[in-house]
Amino acid sequence: MAPPSSTSDVLLYFLALFVPPLAVFLKRGCIADFWINICLTILGWLPGVIHAWYIISRHE
Template sequence: MAANNVSSTWNVFLYLLAIILPPVSVFLKRGLLADFWINVCLTILGWVPGVIHAWYIISRHEHTHVKTN
């Protein structure tokens, strides 16, 4: 079947979640890829770098496609 664009409501939720738990929002957006581990390291080094990186990942992958069965 055709892939659908992720709703903007989901991205808003991820932006808000990134303020509280940056690695969780990156995990929900990208999975256990390098972006997640980079975000974990940045969050350990300081909360602000983790949030900025999470927002960057969410905005960079704004048009992520989700496969539907």
């Protein structure tokens, strides 16, 4: 069972609805996850949001 989300994670989930790559960048930095999210967001907004939420939920 995952621990409850912190306040900063809740804000990142909200930010991911509008600018998914920025939320991933703030969570993980400029690594592969960020570039994957940019590509997914270019392909469609929804895949970018889903990936961002996945990254936010999986990484501390």
